[in-house]
Amino acid sequence: MNEEYDVIVLGTGLTECILSGIMSVNGKKVLHMDRNPYYGGESASITPLEDLYKRFKIPGAPPSSMGRGRDWNVDLIPKFLMANGQLVKMLLYTEVTRYLDFKVTEGSFVYKGGKIYKVPSTEAEALASSLMGLFEKRRFRKFLVYVANFDENDARTFEGVDPKKTAMREVYKKFDLGQDVIDFTGHALALYRTDDYLDQPCSETINRIKLYSESLARYGKSPYLYPLYGLGELPQGFARLSAIYGGTYMLNKPIEEIIVQNGKVIGVKSEGEIARCKQLICDPSYVKDRVEKVGQVIRVICILSHPIKNTNDANSCQLWSSWNQLNRNSSASVTCLYQKIWEQKARSLFPVHMMLQLTLRQPVMILKTSIRG
Structure with missing residues (x-):
C-alpha cells in the first residue's frame, strides 16, 4: 500500500478491469482494489449457490435437490455478447480469449x-x-x-x-x-x-x-x-492480463477515503495505509457524492x-x-x-x-x- 502508482483502479467491474489491463500492457504501474472478495462488482457471477442465498438474505440453505452449490454460477446481470461486436473483437485482439471458454x-x-x-x-x-x-x-x-x-x-x-x-x-x-x-x-x-x-x-x-x-x-x-462459466469470467480475464504485465490486485480491501489535495486526487486510504497515485479510475459506487441517480x-x-x-x-x-x-x-x-x-x-x-x-x-x-x- 505504501507505494506510488501511475493509476489506482477501484472496483473490478468489466470496464475497470479492461482499463487496468490495457494500462498495464502499456507499461503503467497499476494498483487494482475492490472492497468485495470477488471479481465483477455489481455484475459478478455468484458461486457457490450458498453465497447467492446469503447475498439476497434468503433464510436456510439451498435444498439438496438443487445439487452441489459449487456447480452453480449465477450472474447478477447477465448480458449476451454479440458474436461480431466490439467486445468480442477486443477479446480477440488482447488475446484474453485464451483464459475463457464460450x-x-x-x-x-x-x-x-x-x-x-x-x-x-x-x-x-x-x-x-x-x-x-x-x-x-x-x-x-x-x-x-x-x-x-x-x-x-x-x-x-x-x-x-x-x-x-x-x-x-x-x-x-x-x-x-x-x-x-x-x-x-x-x-x-x-x-x-x-x-x-x-x-x-x-x-x-x-x-x-x-x-x-x-x-x-x-x-x-x-x-x-x-462465457461458459458466467459473465464474471470477463473481468477476471482482463485482470489476468493486467497481472501478467505487473498489475497488483487486492480483493476484500475496504476503501476508507479518496484523498484529494487542491482539487486533485493523490491517493487512496485503506486500513490506515495510503497508496499514492497520479490518476484514479473508479466504479461510481465509490464516489456516491459525485453521482446522481437518474x-x-x-x-x-x-x-x-x-x-x-x-x-x-x-x-x-x-x-x-x-x-x-x-x-x-x-x-x-x-x-x-x-x-x-x-x-x-x-x-x-x-x-x-x-x-x-x-x-x-x-x-x-x-x-x-x-x-x-
Whole structure:
C-alpha cells in the first residue's frame, strides 16, 4: 500500500478491469482494489449457490435437490455478447480469449399476443416465419436485403434514403412494414429499449441490424455468445492480463477515503495505509457524492426446473417483448441460461437461470463531475 502508482483502479467491474489491463500492457504501474472478495462488482457471477442465498438474505440453505452449490454460477446481470461486436473483437485482439471458454446461445425469440416466436433475421427465416402474413414476409425480406447491401460509404446503396437525415420511421414506411414487424425489428434485432430511435437518423439502426445479421452468420445458430462459466469470467480475464504485465490486485480491501489535495486526487486510504497515485479510475459506487441517480432497473432472477416453453427446449436463449405488449414505455428482455456437463458418463443438468430486465429509465447512474488527477 505504501507505494506510488501511475493509476489506482477501484472496483473490478468489466470496464475497470479492461482499463487496468490495457494500462498495464502499456507499461503503467497499476494498483487494482475492490472492497468485495470477488471479481465483477455489481455484475459478478455468484458461486457457490450458498453465497447467492446469503447475498439476497434468503433464510436456510439451498435444498439438496438443487445439487452441489459449487456447480452453480449465477450472474447478477447477465448480458449476451454479440458474436461480431466490439467486445468480442477486443477479446480477440488482447488475446484474453485464451483464459475463457464460450458457448453460442441457441436462439432469439419474441413474445407476441401470448405466444413465443423465433426472431426471423435472414431472408429464408423471414419467408418461413409464422410471425407475419404472406405479403408482410415479402416486404420484410426486401427490407433485410436492403439492410444487408447498405453501405454508408456507397451512395448507390441508399435507394433515396439519407442515412444522416432520414428518420428510421420513414425507412419502415418506405418498405410498408406493419407495427408488429417494426416492434420486433427495433427491439429484438436492433436491441433498442424504447421507441425513441424511430425519430432519429436511420444509420445507427441499420448498422445495428447489420451487426445482428453478421453475428448470426458467424456461428449460424444465434448471434449471441456467453462465457461458459458466467459473465464474471470477463473481468477476471482482463485482470489476468493486467497481472501478467505487473498489475497488483487486492480483493476484500475496504476503501476508507479518496484523498484529494487542491482539487486533485493523490491517493487512496485503506486500513490506515495510503497508496499514492497520479490518476484514479473508479466504479461510481465509490464516489456516491459525485453521482446522481437518474433512473432505476428492475431485475428478477428465477431458478426454473425446465427450459422456457415453445423455444424448442433451447438450452439458452433471449426472449424479447416490446413496450406496447406490456403497456409500458420500454421493452423487457428475458435471458435464459443453463449448461450441461458430463461427469463419469452421467449427465448433470444445471437448472435454468432466467432474468427479467425491465429498464424504466437509463442510464442508472451518471457522473456529475469527473475526478481529475
